[in-house]
Amino acid sequence: MKADLVIKLGGSAITQKDTPYAPKLDVIDRIAEEFAHSWKGVRVLLVHGGGSFGHRAAMKYIDGSGRLKDPRGIAETRHAMHRLTSLLAESFLGKGVPFFAVDPSACFFEESDMEPRLGYSLKPVELALSAGLLPSLGGDVVLSSQGHGRILSGDTIARILALASSAGLLAFGTDVDGYLEDGKPLRRIDRGKLKEIIASTKARANDVTGGMAGKLGEVGEYLSSGGNRALIFNATRPGAIASLLRGEEVEGTYID
Ligand SMILES: Nc1ncnc2c1ncn2[C@@H]1O[C@H](COP(=O)(O)OP(=O)(O)OP(=O)(O)O)[C@@H](O)[C@H]1O
Ligand SMILES: [Mg+2]
Numbered sequence: 001m002k003a004d005l006v007i008k009l010g011g012s013a014i015t016q017k018d019t020p021y022a023p024k025l026d027v028i029d030r031i032a033e034e035f036a037h038s039w040k041g042v043r044v045l046l047v048h049g050g051g052s053f054g055h056r057a058a059m060k061y062i063d064g065s066g067r068l069k070d071p072r073g074i075a076e077t078r079h080a081m082h083r084l085t086s087l088l089a090e091s092f093l094g095k096g097v098p099f100f101a102v103d104p105s106a107c108f109f110e111e112s113d114m115e116p117r118l119g120y121s122l123k124p125v126e127l128a129l130s131a132g133l134l135p136s137l138g139g140d141v142v143l144s145s146q147g148h149g150r151i152l153s154g155d156t157i158a159r160i161l162a163l164a165s166s167a168g169l170l171a172f173g174t175d176v177d178g179y180l181e182d183g184k185p186l187r188r189i190d191r192g193k194l195k196e197i198i199a200s201t202k203a204r205a206n207d208v209t210g211g212m213a214g215k216l217g218e219v220g221e222y223l224s225s226g227g228n229r230a231l232i233f234n235a236t237r238p239g240a241i242a243s244l245l246r247g248e249e250v251e252g253t254y255i256d
Helices: 025-038 051-061 071-094 123-130 154-164 191-199 211-224 240-245
Strands: 005-009 044-048 099-101 108-112 116-120 134-138 140-143 149-152 169-174 230-234 253-255
Touching (some): 005 154, 044 154, 071 099, 071 134, 071 149, 108 140, 154 169, 211 230, 211 253, 230 240
Parallel strands (some): 099 134, 169 230
Antiparallel strands (some): 140 149, 230 253
């Protein structure tokens, strides 16, 4: 599978993370509009985060080791993500973009022998791309051979998709202008500096996947596994997604 670009629409960009189940429909519609104008001919894999949908549901049920043991909690968390995915689908389809939701819980699973290990088959994503669709995967609950559920973060899915598709860029859209230091976005982070920066980054409330620190951890894993280049940008800024689709540089923090 080959993609030009993996874009993750962060839950911070497309929802109000501090208000339960509050989508930012204006942002979603604008992003869909930019796809409608600039997406044709670009091989893009789309991922979205949980925002105030997935994180909210998961937090009620998740235990200290990151497991969801209550079947009801597993099912409710998944449904919360489906609700957000549906809003995206309606918006994109309404603008004529063939948004095609691929359920991560049907492609990813946790195998546990000694250590839990994430297994997956990306064939459905590859086939969707070949069929001229815009494949989209949201953070989700995946099932384990040990009989529990575990949260699979959109950031992790984005990292796996970018590596599997040899994408030129792995772009994380958030509600901030990049990685901020003293309130200002850094233009670039050298991969050699990542560990130090992660150690100084605080996790955020209402986020079960580690917030910005977790995201930078995924970037580190991506680059050390042969990934090309990552970006943290503000997906709520008009025109940012369109620029990315046109292969242009955008404001934000590039990490390579
Ligand atoms: N140094 C930093 N620079 C930028 N943002 C930071 C920093 N430290 C913490 N943050 C927080 O990280 C947030 C982005 O991470 P977060 O996980 O909340 O968003 P997301 O990944 O878009 O959402 P989701 O996990 O729902 O997809 C920003 O909104 C900001 O509040
Ligand atoms: Mg996050």
